[in-house]
Amino acid sequence: MPSSHSCSFPSLTLVSKCTVFPDQKSSTGDLKLSVSDLPMLSCHYIQKGCLFTRPPLPIENLISLLKRGLSQTLTYFPALAGRLTTDSDGYVYITCNDAGVGFVHANAGCVFIRDILSPTDVPENVKGFFDFDRTVSYEGHFKPILAVQVTELADGVFIGCAVNHAVTDGTSFWNFFNTFAEVCRGVKTISKTPDFRRNSVLISPAVLKIPAGGPTVTFSGDAPLRERIFRFSREAILKMKSKTNNRKWNDNGNLDAAEILGKQSNDTWKPTAGDNRNPTGKVTSILENWLRNAVSKPQGTETETANLTAEISSFQSLCALLWRSVTRARKLPPSKTTMFRMAVNVRHRLEPKLEPYYFGNAIQSIPTYASAGDVLSRDLRWCAEQLNRNVTSHDNTTVHRFVEDWEANPRCFPLGNFDGAMITMGSSPRFPMYDNDFGWGKPLAVRSGRANKFDGKISAFPGREGGGSVDLEVVLSPETMAGLESDSEFMQFVSSGCQ
Template sequence: MPSSSIVIVSKQTVYPQHKSAIKSDLKLSVSDLPMLSCQYIQKGVLLPPPLLSSASLISLFKVSLSKTLCHFPALAGRIGTDNTTGHLYILCNDAGVDLYHAKASHLSAAALLPPPDQDIPAAYRRFFQLDNTLSYAGHQKPLVTVQITELADAVFVGCTMNHAVVDGTSFWNFFNTFAEIARGEGKISRAPDFRRDTVFDSPAVLAFPPGGPSVTFSGDDPLREKIFHFSREAILKLKSRANNTNPIQKPHEVSSAEIMCKQSNDNWAVTNRKSNGKITSVTESKPPTDEISSFQSLCAQLWRSVTRARKLAATKTTTFRMAVNCRHRLEPRLAPLYFGNAIQSIPTVATAGELLANDLSWGADQLHDNVVAHDDATVRRGVKEWESNPRLFPLGNFDGAMITMGSSPRFPMYDNDFGWGRPLAVRSGKANKFDGKISAFPGREGKGSVDLEVVLAPETMAGLENDSEFMQYVS
């Protein structure tokens, strides 16, 4: 084995410490089923070195994982299909999850945290299991695998989880609980809610070809991956520009929650939205405090700059797609820790010409209006529309002009101290990556900073790196 290889030392199946407390199987919902053609989620944290031997470290993770599964028994199960009805379920059968122990003594934290002008090291792709695995494979494969990779002076905890079973909210609640238990907390702080009597529960049946679905994007295209960091101050400047205002607030007066998105905006509806994502009319006026959020401002700048870097014809239609959490949009609201997928995708469209001919506020307003419009009625219409035509989620960049924003800077990714220090970085594997796939992470320093993990074709990435309008905000 070459010295530069990542070596798998062991693999073991971990079972919940106690049998599942869920007495019935969990039916996959209207929000879960479309994700069966998506690959498993791969996210993890780079941690400082623990003062533990390898044996003690792996023992800690095994015991902690076993205890965590008691609170998330669905993740120790498998997916099953009822051959009579065609409905799919999470079988809470305590089949267990896989825990891998790997070593990469040739890699250091410094090598994995290169200067900002360099791409993300390819080594991160080796810190996860179940590459290229579609969530439909959860019929046979574990719904979760965890890989603990010991580096020269750090540890990487990589978690791979079935996307038809969890969205980002549920993924990070599991991860946070795993860390909480590992560091010896006697009681978990955020128990998941496994209810299924929601608007997403449906009698609709999603049909599959023999053998299951296929991936909807090519995994062979050349790509570059890079982290762009935006400080709180830079994001405030973007927000001010998008709202055509002066940044009168001092940085210390702005909370992290406000930086990301004012949830109060979700209570104001903009209706009569065309199916292609354009706003045609506003039927309820916005309050004076309703403004384009910081994150929407950042997304608008990215949309403009990537579109420019792609050198699209002025008449070419571009699409910016983002997933929204529906838990707080429904009336009555879902529990904040509802377990499963509770997301819908919002496409916003514009021609390249109109996006670039107008200023930042124009594109930001298109995104903002679509997000604000996504209220209870819109969520329910989306459910009914899917029920009339059940289908898988088409993940990819099919016309060369699409951007897909995933994850969220509001997820508590750095709240993962396993007992010896908070993460040095948050990174992902190779899953679900294609030209135009963006993932948003909180910056390590918090306070409203954001990291964008940007995946683009090499020539587009080069154009983005040379886009002065975009790069002036990058630190």
């Protein structure tokens, strides 16, 4: 029954809300949270979604299609239909009990696609396209682990997913979203089967002590912020990479193989769609060995020589540019230590490797430090080298060291900008966000909710046009955003116009 209840902004009305259950009973046992999962209990639910043109079918039929597809998809992802439980020893599990997920149908009939894509800043009303606003992941003990919200627009539809961050990372999130779209499209056999095994070093005997009432986020959710999408075309990314690598840019219309096979982000191992076990093939192995030999040497005199020829990836070049430009916009004193934090996928870094579609969090956060003076007085290449060195050296030994460090002091993840000099990069331009075709075409845009946003939180999305283009969702204080927008080094690479 339609309801007059108003959601988080005036032009959005709640039409219906229900629970969707898996269409088959789960046979998956309890899944213990790992050392990558547990720190996320203090983080908000992930909120990401896709904007589409209006499909050529009545809204009632669309809602039925999505509910049915979601029910079928949950059969492949039983963890999402479960709940968190903590046993008497303090261990936290996902109990795959088929308790179901939330499904919300909302109407924002006065909002047009242009109202979302045209403004310079991301409109505040986009935050209303997601359920579980500011919900902390620990609450998965008594709330659904997943909620899907479908919002009707005047000329489109937005499908938003909110998923418990202690249960999924970005890789698992987008695998679910892609599979949901596949099933709704009528695919009989899904392309990427999730792996729920819990037999790696990430599964630990250490216990995270939870405070009474559960953990809370470690940043203020009320600070004034601006949020803007900066678009970087393929051409701009290639020019930036050439500048970072001190090369003259030559537009030959091709991306090099290393970029295509994984250097574009912090994930150098990309499986094929139909292979859940092996990397792309011999070329990837050759490139992995070349990269290891070229850029993974320890610091010292040999490193200075090696760094002259070390290949800096497109994504690391973009991160270095952002590090410099935001630091400049913040007007920090030269002696102030800045930090650029990146998340790396450890599925392929562990020995033995995890499955590419291992379900859960399999990420570790790498901080890189430098004084504001060094970041601004040295060139783009130097900044990129600092990031590159940390990423390329994050091997199996480093993953184990991170695990041991956490086991010695179990703690939730300290998300935020605590001293005004931090930048946190999340998401990845490698995630298949635009593969979410539910049957009437790929998304027009990707947007996120209010979750886990603070001054200095950046999220990287692939550009809709593909080919190595990147969109950065940048969240900054109003003063810093104004400085970034007037930074010529940064803005020279930004594409004009909306999506």
